[in-house]
Amino acid sequence: MAGAASALFLLDIKGRVLIWRDYRGDVPAAQAERFFTKFIEKEGDPQSQDPVVYDNGVSYMFIQHNNIYLMIASRQNCNAASLLLFLHRVIDYELLDEIMDFGFPQFTEAKILSEFIKTDAYRMEVTQRPPMAVTNAVSWRSEGIRYKKNEVFLDVVESVNILVNSIGQIIRSDVVGALKMRTYLSGMPECKLGLNDRVLLEAQGQTSKGKSIDLDDIKFHQCVRLSRFENDRTISFIPPDGAFDLMTYRLSTQVKPLIWVEAQVENHSRSRIEFTVKARSQYKDRSTATNVEIELPVPADATNPNVRTSIGSAAYAPERDALVWKIKSFPGNKEYMLRSEFTLPSITAEEAVPERRAPIRVKFEIPYFTVSGIQVRYLKIIEKSGYQALPWVRYITMAGEYELRLT
Structure with missing residues (x-):
């Protein structure tokens, strides 16, 4: 990552610092407070809507959450998108010292970060080891997970977005899909998922009994081995424990209103x-x-x-x-x-x-229906202990932003 954060500030609606965490000691709280107070007073200025502002050698990146502004200041040439994403994660996690290390964001899974949180007042002693997943190569999953019954639930969920104007013309039409998983598996299981993906089937010289599909804007959870997918379209991964979105995608072809x-x-x-x-x-x-x-x-x-x-x-x-x-x-x-x-x-x-x-x-x-026609051809689960896990797959289509305008 190019550049790092100097400090993180939480400010009230008037720009006054409520609490801050100084990582590098080169942006004082008073400087950030004076800048931000002037900035939020610029009503009507189009630039006041920008989430990134450069002033006097310091870049300020901020978002608003309820009546609180979360702002990162940096004197370096930083990755603004990464730091803005970090601010959204702060809202979810609220673990400033664990999710940023000396100004560098650490995008750790919420389930792993929860191992730092205790219900009573607690301070981690120096002699204690951090959670295994923090030092392990598989940062999204802890070792030693055990279940009496090993199960995987996979929901293929598609949301249909439709906008029809007052004369009956479709002016927006798309489908956003997600493969939502809930895994209750022991150990460190290796999972392989096969879809009726046209590129994969053609590469393997196979034909599908149903139709093959072309999906756009595919995004994977960090657990998926991207190099493997790019080489042979195999979706291979060690899953996080519990619920997560394995994959999201979009279908850009025009959809007939259901x-x-x-x-x-x-x-x-x-x-x-x-x-x-x-x-x-x-x-x-x-x-x-x-x-x-x-x-x-x-x-x-x-x-x-x-x-x-x-x-x-x-x-x-x-x-x-x-x-x-x-x-x-x-x-x-x-x-x-x-x-x-x-x-x-x-x-x-x-x-x-x-x-x-x-x-x-x-x-x-x-x-039991998808607009795209996506199908899970197989879901294999392999773990060194050799247990058998039965996967459950469901399909569902629902309305997203589905609107028809009146005259």
């Missing part, structure tokens, strides 16, 4: 408004969406709701200015309807500006 919603809005004599809503599932019959929730925006002054639905239940939520239609089970290739009527104030200004309606928001989950 649940399509159309709404017609009619105003009657300025005293009544009527909604007709159609919801249609656009996936195959063998799949079923669960916990479907369609949030239909209504005017803030609407009263006396009268609602009829062909399935599920609908309730007026005045605190959200919305009618919420809930459907527990929504099979594929089905269409359902909702009709609702609200009373409006009978007196309105003739030149009132038309109210801009919020979009329709949709939530759902579809188990």
